[in-house]
Amino acid sequence: MHSRDAIVAEIPRLRRYAHALLGEANRADDLVQDTLERALSRWRLWQPLGGQGTPRAWLFAIMHNLFINQLKAGKAIDYRPDDEVPDLPTRPTQEDALGLRDLTRALATLPGDQREILLLIGLEELSYQEAAKVLGVPLGTVMSRLSRARARLRGVLDEEAGGGILKVIK
Amino acid sequence: MNSQSIPKPIGEDDLHAQADNRLAGPRRAEVDDWLASHAQEAGQVAAWRAQNALLHRAFDNILESPLPARLVDASRPRRSANHWSWRMAAVVAWLALGGVAGYWLRGDSGLAPDSRSLASLPRQAAIAHAVYTPEVRHPVEVGAEQEAHLSAWLSKRLGAPLKPPHLETAGYALVGGRLLPGEGGGAVAQFMYQSANGQRLTLYVRNDASGSRETAFRTAQEGGIRVFYWLDGRFGYALSGETAAFTSAELLRVATLVYRQINP
DSSP states (O other), rough: HHHHHHHHTHHHHHHHHHHHSSSSHHHHHHHHHHHHHHHHHHHHHHHHHHSSSOOOHHHHHHHHHHHHHHTTSSSSSOOOOOSSSSOTTTTOHHHOOOOOOOHHHHHSSSEEEEEEEHHHHHTTTOOOHHHHHTTOHHHHHHHHHHHHHHHHHHHHHHHHHHHTTTOOOO | OOOSSOOOOOOHHHHHHTTTTTOOHHHHHHHHHHHTTOHHHHHHHHHHHHHHHHHHHHHTTTHHHHOOOHHHHTSSSSOOOOHHHHHHHHHHHHHHHHHHHHHHHHHHHHOOOGGGGGGGHHHHHHHHHHHHHOOOOOOSSSSSHHHHHHHHHHHHHTSSOOOOOOGGGGGGEEEEEEEOOOGGOOOOEEEEEETTTEEEEEEEEEOOSSSSEEEEEEEEEEEEEEEEEEETTTEEEEEETTTTTTOHHHHHHHHHHHHHHHHO
């Protein structure tokens, strides 16, 4: 079945996004699994809408809704970086490993909506219009939220690079 | 737009778009020129680019890692044959017991099935709605992708031809259906529908086995659930949705569509 293959093809990207969003592999895969199950029960709805192209934006939108529900239920607020687990084979140098640990820690300090936009644009490379559709917000909100998220991430990373001395982030 | 004569001012959105490689050729060149004389903004764009690169370095390896079996399973049709037939066997066994008990009870008490009051219909439907609609993983026993099978199975169990109405024109896709125990050991069918934004409706169908009766639409509210119900021929129907999500008018619109499909 065409649409199911198209959904399967998106699993790696859904996992990458969920992992970055939640910080921990098991919970990320739980979110992916819920997304897939919901998508399968609704793929008839996707087919007539976007028969062409990939269901990527649609799947991200489903995942976004599930993530938002988790936030509301208070489940996903505690972002858990699993940096204790040395499972990232692509870390080439010690310096790089430190940078990545800083990154997951910094991501953990972002509010959920800022983390989402930062990752949809910066990691998943969705267009601003696609991101607006996925998140169900106007384009202007995407831009302002992205701006806040990038400023905040930059502030936190600078602060960590500066030896962890507490600075006021504007 | 006279963009040749007066260039559009460079705004923050342009800087983000530059960092994300989202600008078309001419505009990109303009922004690049502008950045050459604005060191602070150029530094910002460079920092954002570095953030994107860092995100890729941190998480791209997940793209290459093997998929966990549970995710591959989750992307298959809802139920494997084994799992499904096991569940069906359990339900059939349960119903067989219930049917026998119901038969004996009926014999003892002399109660005709007719005496089941219509009033119990919305309550039963609302309970079934409340139990199954929150399910994320297993909202139905047989998914919409096996619709022919779903139809045949439920028709057999309810003892009369039954097909799930199609409500796509109203914005609701069939999720699937399940078999439920009714009062007195009868079988009841529940079809579940879902809108694009995840709102769920259920249609509860009970075989009232009393020949052809017909009633007008009636409404009830049970807890936070709004129910439209009616009798038509040998079936009693109840369409349920959460009061918070469905106005009477919306539910009536869908109920009318259901009614028209049953009585073409």
